[in-house]
Amino acid sequence: MTTTHHEPTAAASGASATERFKTDKTTGVADTPKERVSLLARSVLEAVHATIREQKVTYAEYNALKAWLISVGEDGEWPLFLDVWVEHVVEEVATEHRKGNKGTIEGPYYVPGAPERGATGTVPMRADEPGTPLVWTGAVTSTDGAPLAGAKIELWHADADGLYSQFAPDLPEWNLRATFTADDSGRFEIHTVRPAPYQIPTDGACGKLIAAAGWHAWRPAHLHVKVSAPGHELLTAQLYFPGDVHNADDIASAVKPELMLDPKPAGAGETIEYGFVLDRA
Ligand code: MBD
Ligand code: FE
Numbered sequence: 688m689t690t691t692h693h694e695p696t697a698a699a700s701g702a703s704a705t706e707r708f709k710t711d712k713t714t715g716v717a718d719t720p721k722e723r724v725s726l727l728a729r730s731v732l733e734a735v736h737a738t739i740r741e742q743k744v745t746y747a748e749y750n751a752l753k754a755w756l757i758s759v760g761e762d763g764e765w766p767l768f769l770d771v772w773v774e775h776v777v778e779e780v781a782t783e784h785r786k787g788n789k790g791t792i793e794g795p796y797y798v799p800g801a802p803e804r805g806a807t808g809t810v811p812m813r814a815d816e817p818g819t820p821l822v823w824t825g826a827v828t829s830t831d832g833a834p835l836a837g838a839k840i841e842l843w844h845a846d847a848d849g850l851y852s853q854f855a856p857d858l859p860e861w862n863l864r865a866t867f868t869a870d871d872s873g874r875f876e877i878h879t880v881r882p883a884p885y886q887i888p889t890d891g892a893c894g895k896l897i898a899a900a901g902w903h904a905w906r907p908a909h910l911h912v913k914v915s916a917p918g919h920e921l922l923t924a925q926l927y928f929p930g931d932v933h934n935a936d937d938i939a940s941a942v943k944p945e946l947m948l949d950p951k952p953a954g955a956g957e958t959i960e961y962g963f964v965l966d967r968a
Contacts, residue, residue, distance in 0.1 A: 695850060695854070697762050698891060699856065700855060701888075704854060705763040755896065758892040758895070764891050770792060770794045784966075785920070785966045786830045786964075791924055791925050794911065796911070797913070800866075801843065804865045804877075806868055809879070811863070818880030820957070826872065834873030835873050840869065840875055840877070840912055840913075840914050841912060842877060842879070842910065843863065843911045844910045846862065846880070846883070848883060863880070882909065882910065887906075889904060903933075905938055906933060908927070908931055910925065911925050918968055919966060919967055922965055924946060926961060927946055927947050928950060
């Protein structure tokens with residue numbers, strides 16, 4: 688028997704992210720009026736034309752772009768590309784009216800339907816799961832201060848190697864993914880481990896752009912959440928750890944000061960207190 692060490696590949700995680708997106712996000716999209724499609728398509732194309740004129744883009748550069756765009760599709764990296772370099776502005780526009788938490792981008796690795804753990808519990812993890820243990824307590828409230836009993840907190844995050852279950856090989860299906868339900872006072876208590884920073888795959892189209900431009904490929908360590916309650920707007924957020932070198936230059940531009948945690952050492956691990964305020968829908 689041969690043992691192979693399975694490194695994650697851009698093409699494999701890209702294929703999973705593309706499949707996930709097609710399943711969850713392309714159903715039920717309302718028909719967009721012709722006028723709106725025309726306005727948006729024209730506006731994007733004009734921005735491209737303006738760049739070509741201003742920068743005097745050559746045929747060699749145009750062909751390099753064409754080849755690169757083809758490879759983004761071949762590597763299944765459209766979800767990664769869009770969520771890293773575009774989604775943060777969509778999120779900014781979508782949440783600017785909010786009085787409660789604004790949150791931040793979802794990214795490509797959310798999977799609905801993670802195992803239920805009640806108000807207090809431990810996320811699914813391996814018996815020998817590496818990483819600093821983390822106990823996170825918090826409350827979900829409405830903008831008027833009322834606790835939202837029964838609010839759902841869906842949590843997903845990378846492991847201590849920066850890998851996401853269902854998008855990297857050899858991890859249990861729901862590793863570090865769970866759904867919590869706030870108790871009668873809107874509170875929850877989550878036991879997990881600290882995630883590592885995340886590096887964009889270097890062997891796919893996005894990695895090639897990063898290398899060709901001399902950028903770095905890192906996101907700071909983060910916990911992803913979706914928080915929901917009847918009659919309230921869905922909040923999608925990420926929480927960050929102070930001291931991470933990439934808090935200041937996240938490749939996905941998704942860090943905000945109000946999303947910074949304040950971990951306190953406790954025994955072999957850390958505790959954090961962080962809650963959410965939801966706007967009425
Ligand atoms: C991630 O883990 C992520 O959160 C985003 C936004 C993009 C790529 C990988
Ligand atoms: Fe992430």
